[in-house]
Amino acid sequence: MTDPALDTLFWPFVTDQLTWPEGGALFLRARDGWALRQRPWPGLVCEQTFKPDADALARAGFAVNDESIGTRKFPLVLVLPPRQRAEARALLARAIEATEPGGRVICAMSNNEGAKSGEADLRRLAGTVEVASKNKCRVFWTAPLGDAIDRALLAEWRELDAVRPIEGGRFVSRPGVFAWDRIDIASALLAEHLPADLAGSAADLGAGFGYLSVELLTRCAGIRALDVYEAERRALDLARINLASFADRARLRFHWHDVAAGLPSTYDVIVTNPPFHAQRGVDRPDIGRRFIAAAAGALRPRGRLWLVANRHLAYEGVLTQEFARVRVVAQAHGFKVIEAVAGK
Numbered sequence: 001m002t003d004p005a006l007d008t009l010f011w012p013f014v015t016d017q018l019t020w021p022e023g024g025a026l027f028l029r030a031r032d033g034w035a036l037r038q039r040p041w042p043g044l045v046c047e048q049t050f051k052p053d054a055d056a057l058a059r060a061g062f063a064v065n066d067e068s069i070g071t072r073k074f075p076l077v078l079v080l081p082p083r084q085r086a087e088a089r090a091l092l093a094r095a096i097e098a099t100e101p102g103g104r105v106i107c108a109m110s111n112n113e114g115a116k117s118g119e120a121d122l123r124r125l126a127g128t129v130e131v132a133s134k135n136k137c138r139v140f141w142t143a144p145l146g147d148a149i150d151r152a153l154l155a156e157w158r159e160l161d162a163v164r165p166i167e168g169g170r171f172v173s174r175p176g177v178f179a180w181d182r183i184d185i186a187s188a189l190l191a192e193h194l195p196a197d198l199a200g201s202a203a204d205l206g207a208g209f210g211y212l213s214v215e216l217l218t219r220c221a222g223i224r225a226l227d228v229y230e231a232e233r234r235a236l237d238l239a240r241i242n243l244a245s246f247a248d249r250a251r252l253r254f255h256w257h258d259v260a261a262g263l264p265s266t267y268d269v270i271v272t273n274p275p276f277h278a279q280r281g282v283d284r285p286d287i288g289r290r291f292i293a294a295a296a297g298a299l300r301p302r303g304r305l306w307l308v309a310n311r312h313l314a315y316e317g318v319l320t321q322e323f324a325r326v327r328v329v330a331q332a333h334g335f336k337v338i339e340a341v342a343g344k
Contacts, residue, residue: 009078018141020076021103030048031056076103084175097158106139129141171214202223204226205272206272209242216271292318299342301344308336
């Protein structure tokens with residue numbers, strides 16, 4: 001898969017508009033791709049909280065999530081800002097904080113994902129910014145950082161993605177995770193139809209900040225163990241907080257894990273609202289199908305899968321192939337709730 005924003009981020013170095021520093025660089029929201037492989041980038045250290053991307057970087061031989069990141073400052077910080085504005089602003093502030101005096105921050109974004117706004121935000125924080133366009137993206141970078149930094153704005157933006165209460169304090173969340181400031185309609189529909197007789201060892205696949213896990217444990221007294229799987233570490237950290245009050249009645253385990261790669265344990269019950277978009281907004285119904293296949297491989301005989309999906313997604317084919325019994329339990333608001341039961 002092509003990654004125009006990643007290619008554009010490294011374009012100023014490939015064309016010698018900028019010089020790669022001897023002291024290396026920090027790459028926030030790093031992704032693997034051709035741009036990282038076209039030449040050596042000495043001293044590059046990557047940070048990535050999304051497990052599939054972190055695994056791809058590690059397989060390619062890059063240093064990922066090194067323990068030194070929190071204490072070092074770098075002569076160069078590269079950023080692929082996310083689409084969510086508050087999260088992106090907080091990330092820009094963090095990038096500047098991680099940069100040595102006289103160093104630079106450089107960012108790239110797709111034009112249809114807020115590149116113009118991202119450029120304006122970096123200029124507000126750092127002063128002078130240079131910009132170039134390529135691949136329907138915009139790459140923009142600071143002058144050597146010094147007194148032009150707006151320190152008050154930096155402090156304000158650094159807290160924009162802080163953990164905070166939502167839903168009247170029932171949960172905590174933060175900008176950038178899925179449906180971060182609300183209970184998403186599909187998950188609420190699934191929770192409404194979870195039967196009280198679900199029991200045994202359970203898993204929540206793609207748990208987000210933990211809403212479905214909380215509902216499962218609240219509604220189903222027979223659940224004695226729950227494994228929480230989430231590929232975005234920022235969301236998994238929230239799930240730990242939101243589920244802390246259940247630790248006395250159920251064994252809880254939290255996994256920073258790519259569900260599409262399969263599951264390491266077996267279960268009596270699995271619940272899931274599988275994603276059908278990739279991180280960058282691309283439709284990926286195959287991800288949902290891989291979640292279903294992973295669930296089928298991990299359910300014990302007569303184990304039960306409860307899932308919710310967009311009504312137009314044709315998951316029934318893989319469900320009937322993988323499970324002994326499949327039924328649509330409810331349809332509302334453009335979504336469907338399905339129960340699938342494993343064979344003997």
